[in-house]
Amino acid sequence: MAYLRSVPRVWREREIKYRLIGGACRSCGRRFYPYRQTCPACGSEEVERVKLPETGTVEVFTVVRSPPSEFAEQAPYVVALVRLDDGTLVPAQITDVDPGEVYEGMRVEAALRRYRTQGERGIIEYGIKFRPLIQ
Amino acid sequence: MRRVFIAGVGATRVDEHWDKSLRDLMRESSLKAIQDSGLSKKDIEAIYVGNMSSGFLQGQEHLGSLLATWIGVPGVAAAKVEAACASGGAALHQAYLAVRSGVYDCVLVVGVEKMTDAYTGDVTDALVMAEDQEYVAFTGLSFVALNAFVYRYYMKKYGVRQEDIAYFAVHDHKYAVNNPLAQYPRPITLDEVMKSPLVADPIHLLESAPIGDGSAALVLCSEEKLKALGKDVHLEIAGSAVATDVFSLHERADPTTLLATVKAARKAFSMASIEPKDVDVLEVHDAFTVLGVIHLEDMGFAKKGEGWRLLKEGQLEKDGDLPTNTMGGLKARGHPVGATGIYQVYEITLQLRGEAGKNQVPDPEVGVAQNVGGVGGTVAVHVVRRVR
Amino acid sequence: MKPLASIIGYGAYIPRYRIEAKEISRVHTGGAERAPVRQKSVPGPDEDSLTIAYEAARYALRRAGIDPSLVEALYIGSESPPYAVKPSATVIAEALGFSRKLYGIDMEFACKAGTTAIISVAALVSSGVIRYGMAIGTDTAQGRPGDELEYTAAAGAAAFLIGPSSPEAVATIDHVYSYVTDTPDFWRREGEKYPMHTFRFTGEPAYFHHIISAARGLMEEAGLKPEDFDHVVFHQPNVKFPQRAGELLGFKPEQMKYGLLSGEIGNTYAAASLIGLANVLDNAKPGERVLVVSFGSGAGSDAISLTVGEGVEKVRDKAPTVAKLVARSKLVDYALYLRYRGMILR
Structure with missing residues (x-):
């Protein structure tokens, strides 16, 4: 599965994935994740790189019970679209919870976690997941 | 031309x-x-x-x-x-x-x-390649999970009961019984659908194309x-249109509408000079029950939030106003993904030729097929008209 | 010794899950074992020493309130890095947006590496090489199933953002002292999954000798006595050892009130004395004096004397306190514990 086990690819994507780097369109005002040079909403090329906020709310979620092969050992796990506090919607896993503990509107905080490993010998891929806010 | x-x-x-x-x-x-x-x-x-x-x-x-x-x-x-x-x-x-x-x-x-x-895990990998591999599939989201988001958004926004959506699967199976090419030519009940295992909550196994x-x-x-x-x-292809939407579901303004369907349907209908009321037989891409309902709305056959009513009121039956998925749809005819768009037109062809057997719609002239890629990243709509 | 540097931000992290010692004992000895701790922390399946270090580091940054790009050193002490070869410091520095002009290193000295990271970064600040640096102690320690270490080997991290010495800071690092001998009480050979240890040899010649030597060495050099300290923190492989070390050195139980957490979270290895220090900072008043003494098998102890600064009260509430992290807990049984630790083969 060469497409999943690429080291340069993980390296290239690390800043956006580790730090939640999004785009803010200077033309239409839309903020989006991940960052790219063209606004997906209006097509403008005037997009600024922004560090997105690390807290947000679970907007919608599901429990993956029939996972892609590289996630087989993790199932069942919770994936969600998290509405960050600036309004940007981000897809991510929700961690440190049992599937039954998640609810729409749950306040969550970004945390760097392991997403998958490239087999026994390959690199570990880290990225941002969200876990309940510790208050 | x-x-x-x-x-x-x-x-x-x-x-x-x-x-x-x-x-x-x-x-x-x-x-x-x-x-x-x-x-x-x-x-x-x-x-x-x-x-x-x-x-x-x-x-x-x-x-x-x-x-x-x-x-x-x-x-x-x-x-x-x-x-x-x-x-x-x-x-x-x-x-x-x-x-x-x-x-x-x-x-x-x-x-x-x-x-x-x-x-199965590799098929799951293949299907989620329809989404952004680098930033969306990376999270472990499956293709079913993306559709589960759509389902939850839809039920919440329009207050529709899951049973009224899940019935799409029962409808499909009913018609697959008389389709010799269907993968699952047997009837199922709503109770069976609702009690089947969850694949990605709230989507049940029997709400998903096999x-x-x-x-x-x-x-x-x-x-x-x-x-x-x-x-x-x-049989003339009177309209043929393909449209795209913002690639990733989470970047769209309204996840309960597939804009690519709206655009492709509008274009194809206009090429064929038809309106929704002129459609005699319809094939929609119901990879999951909720999508079948959403497609009916996005193509202009029902108001947003009301697609399920066509199902419930019997309008999608072979003798209804809008005979739909009359050979079993994705759920029961089956969904060999890259082939589905052609199966749909194959089935429309049988109907327009009067060769649909026990599922024959009375004397149809205009058939429409809607085929979806990803969660609506691409939609193709074709209008076929019988010409004597 | 003039003050080396100041702590301007601190943060701890303890994973959410706990397993009770009696649950481990139920599986291996039918409940006969007398437990050295009540329960220990267990990392979740997607956690490792790097991810929990990140959590602690982010809280330290939040408390310090400085731009992360000003941080020019990251020293991480751990005996359980996710890679045998490939630093964790680089990942955490990128993830938090530290300067790329960075003195970054992963360090290993069993449970002592965290305090040595603090001393090293403080020295870089003190010498003027950098203005701000971060030191982290982090571990997700593992004991061989059934081994007595399994009852205590826990997971936790604590991070300290260190800057120039100032009474306005969270705390000032006044004096440091380190004591090291070749004492093989605990080790893990290359390629081995679990460490070996020498049972009672770990006590007198190893833990107690080094802790006491370092503590006494520091007090002698600095001209301080046990009663000069308001708080003392020892490395805590269990509950009894640090209590006994305190007794031997002449400290009273109230001085250890905030610094001893192993009963509830287990032995967090390189983070153990650092989480104790974080808890002291969560509770101490400006002007109070703190002694921290770590112990790393192999063996050695670092002693650090600090004075709590005016700044502590301003930053305390900007991140979760240790008490909150200790309270945020969910018990798992032995089967789930094995799954979370990746010990069930599939």
Whole structure:
């Protein structure tokens, strides 16, 4: 599965994935994740790189019970679209919870976690997941 | 520009074809379609193969040239067309353009997918390739999970009960019973659907299109070529449109509407000079029950939030106002992804020709097929009209 | 010794899950074992020493309130890095947006590496090489199933953002002292999954000798006595050892009130004395004096004397306190514990 086990690819994507780097369109005002040079909403090329906020709310979620092969050992796990506090919607896993503990509107905080490993010998891929806010 | 006609159709049964390979399946449907057309292999000038995942699931690409040789016509123009689950519809659009432009008189378009060669986890990998691999699939989201988001958003926004949506699966199975090519030709009950295991909450296993193998093919030709054949019923592709939406679901303004459907339907209907009320038989891409309902709304057959009413009120039955998925839909005919868009037009063809057996809609003239790639990243809509 | 540097931000992290010692004992000894701790922390399936270090580091940054790009050193002490070869410091520095002009290193000295990271970064600040640096102690320690270490080997991290010495800071690092001998009480050979140890030899010649030597060495050099300290924190492989070390050195139980957490979270190895220090900072008043003494097998102890600064009260509430992290807990049984630790083969 060469497409999943690429080291340069993980390296290239690390800043956006580790730090939640999004785009803010200077033309239409839309903020989006991940960052790219063209606004997906209006097509403008005037997009600024922004560090997105690390807290947000679970907007919608599901429990993956029939996972892609590289996630087989993790199932069942919770994936969600998290509405960050600036309004940007981000897809991510929700961690440190049992599937039954998640609810729409749950306040969550970004945390760097392991997403998958490239087999026994390959690199570990880290990225941002969200876990309940510790208050 | 020239008018484009469907000269012949052919398909394999959708099944777990343990004894047939990808190439066997597309060869079989191709030869059936050519035979059905009354033309000969030698008449084929170009081939378009709609397929999503042969590279990943079979390690096989270059399907256009492969098929040309496998049916014994090496030398013709050929290429594979890929647009996730809309690969079939997108290939048909290319084939349509090829004839309409006047470059070719006779074109073969084939949809094919061979899914059961792979482990289920690998099929799950293949399907989620329709989404952004780097930032969305990376999170472990499956394709079903994305549709689960749509389902939750939809129920919340419109206050629709899940039972009223899940009934789409019951509808499909009812019609698959009389489709000899259907993967699951047996009736199911709403209770069975709602009690089946969850794949990605709230989507139940029996609300999801199954994994299967299959191939369907169409021979398209120009009016001139058709006249030479001397048939009395002609099926014209009166509208053919493909549209895209913002690629990732989470970046769209409204996840309960597939804008690509809205756009492609509007365009295809306008090409054919029809309105929603003119449609006599419809095929929608209900990979999951909720999508079937959403498609009815996005194509203009129901107001947003009310698609389920057509289902409940019986309008989608073969004798209703809008006979829909009359051969079993994705849920029960099956969904060999890259082939589905061609199966839909194959089934519309049977209906317009009056060859749909026990599922025959009374005297239809206009049929519409809607084929979706990803969660609406690509949508193809085709309008077929019977011309005497 | 003039003050080396100041702590301007601190943060701890303890994973959410706990397993009770009696649950481990139920599986291996039918409940006969006398437990050295009540329960220990267990990392979730997607956690490792790097991810929990990140959590602690982010809280330290939040408390410090400085631009992360000003951080020019990241020293991580751990005996359980996710890779045998490939630093964790680089990942955490990128993830938090530290300067790329960075003195970054992963360090290993069993449970002592965290305090040595603090001393090293403080020295870089003190010498003027950098203005701000971060030191982290982090571990997701593993004991061989059934081994007595399994009852205590826990997971936790604590991070300290260190800057120039100032009474306005969270705390000032006044004095450091380190004591090291070749004492093989605990080790893990290359390629081995679990450590080996020498049972009672770990006590007198190893833990107690080094802790006491370092603590006494520091007090002698600095001209301080046990009663000069308001708080004392020892490395805590269990509950009894640090209590006994305190007794031997002449400290009273109230001085250890905030610094001893192993009963509830287990032995967090390189983070153990650092989480104790974080808890002291969560509770101490400006002007109070703190002694931290780590112990790393192999063996050695670092002693650090600090004075709590005016700044502590301003930053305390900007991140979760240790008490909150200790309270945020969910018990798992032995089967789930094995799954979370990746010990069930599939």
